[in-house]
Amino acid sequence: MRSTAEARRVTVLNAAVSVFARAGFHATPVTAVAAAAGISEAYVFRLFSGKLGLFVAAAGACFDRIADAIEAGAERAGGDSPEEILDAMGDAYAELIADRDLLLFQVQAQAVTDIPEVAEAVRAGYRRVATFVQSRAQASDAQVQQFFAYGQLCHLIVTAGLEQVPEPWARALTAGIRHP
Amino acid sequence: MRSTAEARRVTVLNAAVSVFARAGFHATPVTAVAAAAGISEAYVFRLFSGKLGLFVAAAGACFDRIADAIEAGAERAGGDSPEEILDAMGDAYAELIADRDLLLFQVQAQAVTDIPEVAEAVRAGYRRVATFVQSRAQASDAQVQQFFAYGQLCHLIVTAGLEQVPEPWARALTAGIRHP
């Protein structure tokens, strides 16, 4: 049944985002994502063209979920000004990455951009998100840039575990970042 | 001669930063850094306690160089206001990472923060840089936060190769970032 194979791919992709997020591309064996998806390693290799194909597909799924969340967040904005819409998008993003999988996957993907296919997937993901943010919020270039700069700051805060650091420098970096 | 061993360690560390920066911790064999340093793999293992010890030491060297460059940059500031000093520091940082090794190494280190020793090294590095920036520039928390947020944005720009992308969304993200 063709639909079953397609359903499997979705399951595997969700598992892949979670598992790759922890230890990254090179450090996670495809056995691990197969186990997380509840199927055999051999079948994962049939569903995707090698480990790299799996990772690239997972990157697509990751950015899909991010784009959807931001889009939904924009709908809940309090007003029509760029500031209000960006703020609502930021809140939606913060909510989405509460479980950390999507954030950590992005970090892992950025770390293996020496592989051209991954670099292209990352560009495609940010292209999609950035163009939507700009057009939907009617924000200026500078506002969009700021939006992503503080998004990237979240990556540092989470990977370095700065929320747990009580020292002043860490408090300065984490100040105002919504529920990490 | 003890001094020679110490000199070797420095050589190896410089090589390690460059080599790890390209492909990351898990994807680069220590043979590669040994070759870059011009010595045998076995001797690298004698100079450092395993691959992880080498990587952590390289992280220390990386943040040392960053801190030194920012410190030197601050000396060249045009004035005494926080804005002028932060700007001079930003310029110094941008100059330093022109060769990309230090920037990419930071990305790679952030990607393997699931290893506790690496996470601690990253925190120590940012602790050193952030405390210096804040005390030297007498900047507010918000200014320091902004400084690092746009620094992290540079990581995205470089890893995704956004300087090469002519599309509007990419131009918005790269606008005003000093000579990438």
Added chain:
DNA sequence: CAAGTGTGTGAGTGCACACTTACAAACAAG
């Protein structure tokens, strides 16, 4: 029922790589 097609796996295979060990040359001290 026979033949074909899609879904799924267990049991390999081969290679890359982290780390060790045994050994050698240089230099120093007595």
Added chain:
DNA sequence: CTTGTTTGTAAGTGTGCACTCACACACTTG
């Protein structure tokens, strides 16, 4: 010269992992 220490390497060893293949069950079609 002998003994000891430091610098350095060549040649393993064992393991983990990407990827393959032969095979099996299910389900459809004629």
